[in-house]
Amino acid sequence: MRSTTLHTVAAATAAVFVLASCSSEGGSGGSEASGELSGEGTGDSCSIEGEVPLGAVLSLTGAAASYGESQQRGLELAAKELAEKGGITYDLTIEDDQTDPKQGITLFDQFVNDGASLIIGPTLSNAAVQSDPIAQEAGVPVLGISNTAAGITDIGDYIFRNSLTEQAVIPQTIAKATEEFGLEKVVVMYSNDDAFTESGFEAFEAALEDEGVEIADTLTFSKADTDFRALLTEAQGLEPDALVVSGLIEAAIPLVTQARELGIDVPIIGGNGFNNPRLMADAGEAAEGVVVGAAWNSASDNPENQAFLEAYQAEYDAAPDQFAAQAYTGLMLIDEAIRSECAADRESLKTALGELEDVPTVLGEFSIDENRDAVHPAVVQVVQDGKFAVLE
């Protein structure tokens, strides 16, 4: 028995070394291939001989798994469409950071060492602050597809994102809602143990102040909470004109349902976290009238968006959320940038990404500004008849 165990362990140890040596060979091969990463032609006619290595660091398991999975679907759908388009072959490696900073950092390090031309991700803004500097120091461009916190692109000139910050989306939402509903006094609720919803709250707070709307009270909850009745009753007592909520979709569904059950019929205004078809699917009737400020207008009738909605539905038999749309757009933008110079090495890609302008995408006309942040129209949506419609 004991000796069997010993053998097993010995075999496992041997396997470690064999596998480790394999992976390191693969890595050096990738970086040497950079010579083949430019080709003939421009735009759609561009053809590059070598495979373009792209890495994506997503949170496929752990606390942020639900966003990571959407992003994975978006990326895979885009990769499939790009493969059909031809000319450039992408070697897209999607890796899981397990919502763990240690894994995120290790993966960035590996992609840098393995010669990736660009790294997509990571899913969470906190992880971006931890990992992006590794790529910046190594001169590898990064495209964030869901980082919304302020300051991410300040990490360095290799760091880009196609996700609008809360500061870009939320003021617009509040301005529109104030105009529409004549808001004077609101109650703000947010989950204070999540970086995404906390920075969303800060943006809401600033926007409400700018609009001169009084915040009657600020109530906090935990992202793990499912019962909001006590908080909602407290909010109801203050007789606000609206509830402003910065929460993830997991909190949004019970919160909206319980608010309507308690007879709160004032508008509920949510941030990016609410921009998910699950809101209507799971909250049903209760979701009617919920206002959602978002980076992606799911109801947009631009041809890219219509094609995306259709393809996504066909591929996964489900409606996409904002994370999927942004991920899909991300890979499409990378393709656009590569084709503009017909070169996929790190430096060319960095330059080309910075020069993206007025690209028609799922998110609308898309540009990268001088701070390497995304510029495209944000949208204020309202749930009507079980669908997002533009609030007008």
Place this chain on the structure above:
Amino acid sequence: MLAEYATTLTFIALGAIFAYSFYAVLIAGQLSLGQAGFASLAAFSAAALAPSAADIGDVPALLTAIVIGMGVGAAASIVLGLPTMHLRGVFLAIATLGFAEAVRVVLLNSEWTGGAQGLGVPRVLTVGMAWTALAVVAYWFWRMGGSRYGRALEAIREDELAARAMGIDVGRHRLAAFITSGAVAGLYGVLFAYYVRLIAPSDFDFAAAVDGLVTAVLGGSTMFAGPILGSGFQTMIPELQRAAGIEAGWIRPFLAGLLLLVVILFLPGGLTSLIPRPVRMPAAEDDAGTGLAGRRHPAAGDTVVALAGLGKEYGGVHAVRGVDLEVRAGEVVGLIGPNGAGKTTLVNMISGLVPPSQGTATVLGTTVGRTPVHRIAAAGVSRTFQHSKLFDRLSALDNVLVGAHLVSRPTFLRRLLWLPSARRDERAAHQQAARCLRRVGLGDVAATRASALSYGDQRRLEIARALASDPSLLILDEPAAGMNHVEATRLSELITSLAADGLTILFIEHNVGMVLRTCTRVVVLNFGEVIASGSPEQIAADPLVIEAYLGAADEDAAADPGAGSIAEGTAVDPTAVGPDAASPDAVLNVRPGAAGTLEPPDTTSRDAT
């Protein structure tokens, strides 16, 4: 080559340091989950308070942060440790978990920590620095292993009561282990912060605590290399899965969990159980002259134990009442009486385990009552237990070394500095332990784990352990239980030879023949009261004793001829018991009422060998 694996290697080192903070308490048998709380307090305080690396340079900044972090971690562990040190097992785990959660919530809601979005910290730590820190921590625990302090912690883990009885101040040792854990967790927090660039309270949540615990247990919590192996294993699993091309997603955590299960099933002692641990038994010729601090024993005839009106009640039941007894140096006192007569309660009071309800007891100049057990042990009382309380996972030699706790000097700090005096002291303790082992005839099983010894050997090992503290008073609670009569005879010779060295011995025994042969005085207890006290001859002839005890025992012996130790005892020593007492008729004269209350003495264990 190294640069390519720098990140992984750094995380192995960080994971191992965090696992050491669990190892530090697991080795003393404490299950704490508060380390994540210590680590986050340390990380945030250090990041907020330490001067910037840009001002004073990377290494000074990191060192300042480490000092702050370890200080905060240690201070937090004292704050948490003082009120929780009396908690054991899962209760301690829950209390410490509550603390960690409270810390997380406070940090989450504080302005200075940046809340959920966290606090940015410059990256200063390099792989070299991480491994240097790990080396220091590992060195600390390595040197602790063979020291008196390290053995005391292991003894507490294995059997806290026995550790107390060997003179170990359990409270102080447990707190010391807890503070070490806090300081090491603080170190981890700071190093982590200065590597990952951004710390958020969620980096130190329940999952992080469980991760650290799993790493420590997986590696093995009884050997200093455990946390490093555990962390290497845990950190390499995702790497291997990636290298093996397993698709990212739920399958990976599933496989990792499965692998963990397999390792724990087949290696319950952790990965370090694959590493053999040689036990070096000092050679016999080393025996002459030890450097141990010997005790001053009371002169022959001085009072060792003085009991006056001693009683113990358990909810109205008088286990012991009104016992007046004096034991003088050099005496061998046998305490006999039927089961339930209060013998064990009486010796538990004498050795300080149980406070008396009435009366006073003075043992070797110490008043028993509120005095903690280890103080009474320090006064020179050493004992064995009715049911063996050995340190099961320690070798026989280590068991006896713990017994020598009181007469050896603390060696840990000197071992850290490799001072030759520490080596001398350790050698002296080893020689003392080896001598005690040989004296009870266990010289050749020194390396065997206590739990692997035969029952009889375990009883003898307990005596060896008790002898190692060079006691003035040795209390043996049924030492011959479970021995066959050859072993019992040898034990009786051992007791006689110890008595010849001037050791005062008090022992409880059901083997009356052995008691009569060995003791200078016999005290008989029944229903918690002394019913007779005197020389073996007087006791053997006392009609009260015969009625209350011998008769019943003899009846039992007659019913089961194979276990007739009383008969043997009387046969070997015909002067001890008069013909009347030995006659079978006496048995039939026992009052039925008395016989009904007497249980047969330990027949089961007597057959077991």
